[in-house]
Amino acid sequence: MSMGQPTHRTVAVNGIEMQFADQGEGDPVVLCHGFPGLWFSWRHQIEALSAAGYRVIAPDMRGYGRTSAPAVASAYDRPHTVGDMVGLLDALGIERAVFAGHDFGAHLTWDLPAWAPDRVSALMQLSVPRAPRLPVQPSVGFKYLASKHFAHVHYFQEPGVADRELGDNARAFLAKIFHALSGANRYLDCWEFPSEGNGYLDVLPEPPALPWSWLDENEFDYY
Template sequence: MNEVTHQRIKTNGIWLHIAEQGTGPLVLLLHGFPELWYSWRHQITFLASHGYHVVAPDLRGCGDSDAPLSPSSYSVMHLVGDIIGLLDHFQQQQAFVVGHDWGALIGWHLCLFRPDRIKGLINLSVPHFDRNPKAKFVDSLNKIYGDGLYICQFQEPGRAERAFARYDYLTVMKKFLLITQTENLIAPPGMEIIDYLETPSRLPPWITEEELQVFADKFQESGFTGALNYYRAMDLNWELTAPWQGSKIMVPVKFLVGEKDIGFETNGVRDYVQGDVFRILVPNLEVVILDGHHFIQQEKPQQVSQEILSFLRKFPAE
């Protein structure tokens, strides 16, 4: 089998860096925050070895992809447009999409905006919620959690970047990628979230210092502004997605989440994922709860890879 190769592709007016391996049906792997294509290192080789053409981009603003300066260039319209451009580049009418964290949000919106281009979706960690017509997303969070919530702190351009700069890049990666506790996402009054997050004294067995350094080195090159701009476009997304209010996602979906994921443990998300409303919005849905935390594809690579493969194999070969 061929090795992982890298190239940059022009799509939707920007250049995206992609890692790819294998031949067969196209599978796109979309990462989250603060991550890169490298988050999928385990799944790329596994899926390629089972007969798939696997493509993992650095999403706009991250890694070796272009990073437009304006937060308004990070709306879900732009993000979905980038992925449609990748499909067009590979001359594929349809692809499978696997998304985690922000990549999951892109996956949900791909299915809302362009279901004709998606064969099936496997999303990790972030479920689909219907848009609240009465309040902007960040405003709602601010009223519930206050300024200590990381999403609220990320809104002001430059604020998080200045706070992150008090640490070396490897420490920032450790603070985010190794997060485990619910309260870690909300800093006490007057404290920045990066100061509140703990730096683990020992690494968990699923990631090495060298692997963390790969993330650190790339963010040292690019800075964090591109990745943070996703959060700064959240209320713009709320405005732009009004036409899809109440829309159902009819694409076949498998949703994977870690039992100890910080997002799964808070604000009724567990009940939502296991309840009826999620299934009304996503009728063709399978939910799998794994033993793990938020960055589940890195923490439990074999289980996640097998879950993805079992879903892909439900579709007839072309």
Template sequence: MSQPETTSQPGATPQSGTTPQAGSAGPRHRLVGVPGGRIHLVEQGSGPLVMLVHGFPETWHSWRHQLPALAAAGYRAIAVDVRGYGRSSKPQDVSAYRMLELVEDLAAVVRALGEESAVFVGHDWGATIAANTALVRPDVCAVVALLGVPYSPRGGVRPSEVFARIGGDEEFYVQYFQEPGRAEAEIEADVRGWLAGFYAGLSADTMDTSGEHSLFFVPHGARMADRFPRGPLPSWLSEAELDVCAGEFERTGFTGALHRYRNADRDWEDLAPWDGAPVTQPSLFLAGAQDASVAWLADAVEAFPQTLPNLAASHLIEGCGHWVQQERPHEVNAILTDWLKGLDLPGS
């Protein structure tokens, strides 16, 4: 059932370098009713709508540096909590987290905000959600930017079969996430410590570069965290910012977030009508050069001329890992705003 919209103006603004720039009001938190329940978002600025979609394990907070920058550049920036995260709805059913459900959440947010379409900018899982929104709901997605994870069209092999082959003698992390309750038991025993290790393991300045062990593969009987680096937090993440992230997941748990991974085969079935289909909207790709996703999905990047025929540019930022918009916010903000300036956007 759809929830009524509520709004609030919290006393605190997003942390770490996100003081609103001249000409832009501070961020505003809202709850927007959608057919699947409610979506929490943080809004700043006015102008063409730019929808920011986070990945795992993050929340709207991962876009804290982009909200004021986009607002100051003349855009209405919206950072959502994806279904299962933060203050957004958290259905119990695993299948409620299939891709088509998440696409419809975001399409409903665009319309609830009084707009016909928006720019979609996604990171990690958010990039995949943004790309599929462009594919499935081109009426609401005018242009799309993908951060960290390149677009890879639905193919002929069931994902669970692919994951089994990738793992070999160990479990690929997506397999490790499949059994409800298993990964939750590991993570929720020490939410703050697990997040710190996972963020550090994928950050350019703290990741293990020896190549001996990958945190994406779990030996049988072990924990994913056993291969996390032990040491300081990444330079982009303060203790206070980690507290914000950990506080959200301490409150919500990880089940909703992990259910996204548990829908890979359902998504493959649901997206059969779009098998091999390109995303034809104007697009942009941006990632850290040290992001493992770029190496794994090198074939997807090479296929961009076919899969993203209207790609403006593909940027790899040297010395940057997976958390690109947080590790290198100034460069990301400059690339995004320069790209957006050259587009004829709805509401401009």
């Protein structure tokens, strides 16, 4: 059964303003989206989990949506992102929660039990497995990968490159990447392109016109 629509609130958390959706009653589940997501990426899961008897909390993560986006890269390190989740629980008077993560949200939630063990009751993970620490700095590994394939983790290392290429092309980029990452396409086809001389828009396939079976125009407009 449906539990209606989530309520939306903004709270001061860990030095930023964090917007989140909140729906249902029961044991809390916090849903941590990845790139390029929003709380809205969990809209179907929010309805299903709240109907199953859980309180579901889905924030716009630091840097996304209606949550603050600090300008300096150091504001996105693990002490800050863990502090956001602990601060969100504190603001809502919640002692422990199940955390679910996808993409960069999965990287964060894998780390939460080590950083804040008394605040995590369980994990649900999507897309990104737990991996051992690399024997080299991540940026060194990204650079090696990019010498053979277009690699978004290397592409985003240069400050400002995303703003220059994607800032005025947000709709085109989102349409391309959402479809490339869907079951209807193959994101890793972008690996067939060299990094040198290519931007993100160059390597992603052209998507068909909306609507798609899983995304309509109104949903896309929200992003």
